[in-house]
Structure formats: structure tokens, C-alpha cells
Amino acid sequence: MATAIPHRPDAQNQALVDGYEAAIAARRRRTLLGIAILAALILAAARISEVDLGTFFGNLGRFTSYIGRIFTLEDGHLVFTNPAEWLWGLRKWLRLLGETLLIAYLGTVIGGLGAFGLSFLAARNMVVAPWLRFSARRFLEFCRTVPELVFALIFVVAFGLGPLPGVLALGIHTMGALGKLFAEVVENIDMKPVEGVAATGANWAQGVRFGTLPQVLSNFVSYTLLRFEVNVRGAAIMGFVGAGGIGQDLVEAIRKFYYSDVSAILMLIVVTVMLIDLVTERARHALIGRELGR
Numbered sequence: 001m002a003t004a005i006p007h008r009p010d011a012q013n014q015a016l017v018d019g020y021e022a023a024i025a026a027r028r029r030r031t032l033l034g035i036a037i038l039a040a041l042i043l044a045a046a047r048i049s050e051v052d053l054g055t056f057f058g059n060l061g062r063f064t065s066y067i068g069r070i071f072t073l074e075d076g077h078l079v080f081t082n083p084a085e086w087l088w089g090l091r092k093w094l095r096l097l098g099e100t101l102l103i104a105y106l107g108t109v110i111g112g113l114g115a116f117g118l119s120f121l122a123a124r125n126m127v128v129a130p131w132l133r134f135s136a137r138r139f140l141e142f143c144r145t146v147p148e149l150v151f152a153l154i155f156v157v158a159f160g161l162g163p164l165p166g167v168l169a170l171g172i173h174t175m176g177a178l179g180k181l182f183a184e185v186v187e188n189i190d191m192k193p194v195e196g197v198a199a200t201g202a203n204w205a206q207g208v209r210f211g212t213l214p215q216v217l218s219n220f221v222s223y224t225l226l227r228f229e230v231n232v233r234g235a236a237i238m239g240f241v242g243a244g245g246i247g248q249d250l251v252e253a254i255r256k257f258y259y260s261d262v263s264a265i266l267m268l269i270v271v272t273v274m275l276i277d278l279v280t281e282r283a284r285h286a287l288i289g290r291e292l293g294r
Contacts, residue, residue, distance in 0.1 A: 070263040079260050086264055093246060093268055100245035101272070103166045103238060104231040110167070111174025112224045115140075118175070119182030120208055126186060137183075144176025148234050152243040163244030170231050170238070181223045182216070189215045218287045225280040232276055236269050 045051075071079050079086040087093075120126050121136040148169045155165030194211035202210070239247025246265060253261040 066259075069259040070266075071260075073260050079263055086260055089249075089261065089264070093249065093265060096239075096246035096249055097268055097272060099163055100235045100238075100247070101232065103163050103243075103245050104170065104228060104235040106167045107170025107174055107235065108224060108228045108231050110171030111176075112178055112220075112227070114171070114175035115178035115182050116220065118179045119186055120212070122179060122183040123186035125189070125191060126208070126212065136179075140176045140179035140183075142176065143172050144180065146173070148173045149237070149241055152238055152241045156242050161242040161244075165241075166235055166238035166243035166245060169243065170234055173234075174227055174231060178223060178227055182220055185216045185219045185223075186212060222284045222287050225284050229273070229277055229280055232273055236273075 073079055073082060073085055075082075118136050118140060121132055122140060124133065127133045127136075151169035151172055152165050155168045159165055159168075189212060193215070194207050197207045197211040235245050235247075236250075237247045239245045239249065240251045242248065246269065250262065250265045250269075252258075253265060
């Protein structure tokens with residue numbers, strides 16, 4: 001015997017359809033309102049910052065012509081046709097590039113060590129005293145808020161030209177950036193090992209050493225390697241303010257209109273950063289894989 005399939009009344013179906021269409025219409029209105037607000041904010045920001053699209057498109061040709069000039073030798077041929085002339089200062093540039101890498105390395109080490117110590121003081125689950133946590137967090141905010149070039153300018157005035165101002169500038173900024181990341185890692189750990197270590201009568205430092213550090217060390221190293229990549233790029237422009245590295249030759253070539261030298265130095269910086277990215281990426285993935293395999 002066939003069973004009759006119940007059907008909703010047409011009025012009930014129509015009510016459901018009307019409710020669905022009303023919900024879709026309301027969602028569409030919210031989307032359009034959000035787009036309108038976003039567009040208004042963009043226009044307001046452009047007006048306040050004096051962005052002129054006419055000037056931008058009117059001078060766009062200068063930018064493209066400059067790109068063409070930096071890849072052209074004095075004789076009018078492309079730089080790739082005569083690598084010997086294009087890379088005439090390779091030995092000097094490699095030495096300066098090595099100096100740039102050392103600036104980035106020392107800045108990362110100094111900043112990483114400072115961030116390592118302060119991150120435990122800035123973590124909410126590791127420090128009970130609010131004033132100590134507040135002080136550590138505000139100091140880290142100051143370190144990462146002030147731009148690296150501003151620190152470099154200050155240290156150039158204090159210590160003179162050379163790599164030292166660049167190292168100090170990158171170290172302070174790295175401390176602030178890594179300190180925040182490290183503190184967030186510490187705040188997300190499992191507190192049971194820390195509580196277990198504390199139950200044995202261990203002090204705060206021993207709780208950090210045996211309860212916290214094993215959980216966060218791989219993430220700390222991964223973030224530090226990532227920061228080293230960023231610092232290599234930052235160290236490349238430290239020379240703009242006289243803080244050592246290859247940036248000093250780069251800004252000199254730009255100011256003196258040595259077009260082919262600009263492209264040669266930029267090419268060396270890009271290749272170096274790419275190689276460092278590849279190496280540190282493999283190292284980070286190895287650390288993450290080892291951590292997941294435990």
C-alpha cells in the first residue's frame with residue numbers, strides 16, 4: 001500500500017521562501033553598505049594623504065624609463081650582454097654584502113637573546129606581578145614601534161658611521177618584534193608540565209627551564225630564523241643613513257645616477273635574500289616536522 005507523502009501548505013512554503021529572500025536581501029545590503037564604507041574611507045584617506053592619480057599616471061613613464069636605464073650600460077647595450085662591465089665592482093660589493101649579512105646576524109642574535117629573556121616576563125601565564133608584565137610589554141612595544149632607520153640615525157650620531165649603529169638598530173627592533181611573538185608562544189603552552197615541576201619544589205627559573213622551554217624552543221628558533229630573513233633586508237638599507245653594509249654603495253649609485261651599478265647591487269641583494277630564504281625555510285620546516293613527529 002503506497003504511503004502518501006505529506007506536503008506543506010502553499011502559504012507555509014511561501015513564508016519560508018519570503019524569509020529566505022529577506023535574509024539574502026539583508027545580507028546583500030550589509031555587503032553593499034560595507035563596500036560603500038570601505039570606498040568612502042579609501043577616498044578620505046587618499047584625500048588626506050594628498051594622493052593624486054593624475055600625477056601618478058602622468059609620471060608613470062618616468063618610473064618605467066628609470067627601470068630601463070638601470071639595465072642599460074653606458075654604450076647603450078643591455079647589462080646582460082657584457083657581465084664583466086656590469087659587475088665591475090663585484091669584489092667590493094661582495095665584501096659589503098658580507099658586512100650586511102654580519103650586521104643582520106649580530107642584530108638577530110642580540111635581539112633574539114633580549115626577546116628570549118623578556119618574553120617570559122611578558123607572558124600572562126608566567127608572571128603573577130602585573131607591574132612586571134606591564135613593564136616588559138611596554139618596553140617591547142617601544143622597541144618594535146620605533147622604525148629601524150630612526151634607531152640607526154640616533155646611533156650614527158652617537159657612535160659615528162659604520163656597522164655598529166646598524167647592528168644596534170636591528171638588535172633593538174628585533175627584540176621588540178620577537179619578544180611579542182615569543183610571549184604569545186609562551187602564553188599558549190600546556191601549563192601541566194610547569195605545574196608538575198613547581199610541585200617538586202622548583203623555583204620560577206627552574207620551572208621555565210624544565211617546564212616551559214622544551215615546549216617553546218622549536219618555535220623560538222623558527223621565529224628567529226624568519227626574523228633573520230627580515231633583518232637581511234633591513235640591513236641592506238642601513239647604509240642609507242651611514243650605518244654600514246651594501247646600502248651605502250647603493251644609495252651612492254642612486255644619487256650619482258650610476259644606473260647599471262644600481263641594477264647590479266640590487267641583483268646581488270635579491271639573489272642573497274632568495275638563497276637565505278630557501279635555507280631558512282628548509283630549516284624551519286625541519287624544526288616544525290621534528291616537533292610534530294614527537
